[in-house]
Amino acid sequence: MQEARAQPVGLHPVAGESTGSFVRRLALVNDLSVASVLREAGGGRVGELDPRVQEVFLGDEAIERLAIMTWRTPAQLRRNLPTLAEGAGRGRHRAVRVEPWPSQWAVLEPCTACLARCTDLVAPVWWASGECWQVCVRHGRWLRDASAGGPAQVSLAGLPEVVRAHRRWLRLRQQVGPYARALLADGLQVAFCWWQGRLMGAEGVWACREAVLGTGRQLWSVPLVVYPEAVRVAEAMAVFERQRCWGREFDNGARGWVSRHWITFVGERLGMHGLMEQGGYRALREWTLQHRASAPVARRLALPAPPPDYLSQPLPLLDPHRVLPERGRLEDASCLDWRLGQPVSVVD
Template sequence: MRIEEPLPRLPGRVVMVRGETIASYLWRLAVRNGMAFEELAQYIGAPRTIRAVDPGAEEVRLGPAARQRLAEVSGRPLPHLERALVSLGDSGIGPRARHQVKVEAWPENWMPVQACALCAAGLGERPVWRVGGGQWPVCVRHGRWTAVGRGQFQVGLERLPEVVEAHVRRVGLERRTGLYARALLADAQQVAVYWWQCRQMAWRGVWRARQEVLGVDRSALWAVPLVVYPEVVIVAEAMAVRERQRAVGRSFAGGPAGWSTGRWVQWVGERLGMGEEMAAGGHRGLEAWLMSHRNTVPVVERLARQDARAHPRSVPLALLEPHRVVPVHGPLEEASCLPWRLGARMTSMPWRPTQ
């Protein structure tokens, strides 16, 4: 499709929301300008057969020509659109493709989530949908969990302030650690899933209490990331401490006194306030993670620099094995090196503790 000249800008503009889906943005732009969704879609290059999409389940993919047309009619520079509409560059549609606009269903584990209803209250009549795949959609400003369960609702966190606090700490961990934080959070989440499904650690304590606040039982898997969130952040922070030492070749066995593998696991249990549960079986999840994050620096080299300081907390961590590649978007579990999955049957663990 060739574009002879720029399209005129539509009179009505809409506020851009970081992470919004293309389908959601097109719906809001169409409504703002008194157009049907199909009319706007055809205006930027969709075929006449296009239908109104469900932004809660489907995404609109735009090729290069359609992206340029959207920039023109919206009055937004294309780089601004690409920063806000994070799925804009994932269309797989080439510049020579006949159809520059396609509709696709989101994979089940990528389903969009609504933006905080209170934040979006002044953005128009339609709800704002954001790209899914994020594990913890928390609005700190209004204290709301914006992912929805089967009942299609957002959860107020007034009685769970520790979840909001965990979200703030998680953002700080990501800022300090860089992209590697995503891998550590994914691994910490999977450790918590192991504890959850094996009924170890907090399942009779704080996790049960949070379930009661939410009015759900263990069958509500959508609520598990919310229930375990504070503990996941604590574990991820502890993993970051260990990885900063590994980044300079230090190990807990060959490094400074008191930092053996067993002592680190014990320290994590103390930070969680679950030392007894850790000793009674919770340690296995962390030991599986440690086996995947062994120190590969030769012993001779390690001893030669045993007095080296750990990687500074203020400097982002470089990617280490087994996380040389970390997916930026998508389900968090896909960034983890641990094999088990929430809701799937647990298998035996062949790992042995590292020394």
């Protein structure tokens, strides 16, 4: 009598986990090689797999086979493994692909406090993230891609304002829609300019945060250090853009005064009015030049009045952000072309 084939041990995917990380854990919990698991999914000869530098992309049929092996449904896998959508519909000959990580993805180490609840972690878990950093608001941790140097996780125990800022950012994204990603990218670029030029609190609130982190002025920590102010700027940009979308001038200002009124508004929200006058206004003015209303004043004044709730409605993509990458480096989603760590030239 032929011996019954052993049933595979199922496995829970971690939300946001990379497919390569999940496949490697599945292989280990079943005492198999990664190559064996991928052959069962319909793949050919596969060598070693390092989820930090490689990802597994699966076609539809391979996803169904992987679901059977893990005692899950294809829908459950797609919901938890973000890169599965990248391999769907590639055809049977490309059912399983092991490739270097595409540049628009970042590999992050999930919050260790969150993973403490998992009981089947036979190997390290790696996230497939569309951003180079994330914030765990539950445990107060900054999670980042450590491939460029610096720690993979930073405790925010002494920086509760960063966690509060991330909650505000999540609300802004819910209210504005996908366009909020461009506004955060622009807000961060403005803050990077200020940090690099030692303006807008670089010797005050930002220096205090760097002291809490014990980092000093390090490039890897800048997004964390300036994040609360960058979110404030992004919120102010959303106000500006909602009014521009409906053909309105900010604060009903006269033509030619819009930038000045809005920049004053931003300085008041940041509590940095004096430093704004000392030079902080330049980066914001550069942004307003990129986001000018293109229609003549007469045509805009002839538009119907916006609905009463227009300030809380989602925004469409507006010039100059007609094409907006869904993932990847935030600076690539910005209309401001300076880069952190490189000389910044802003028009005087």
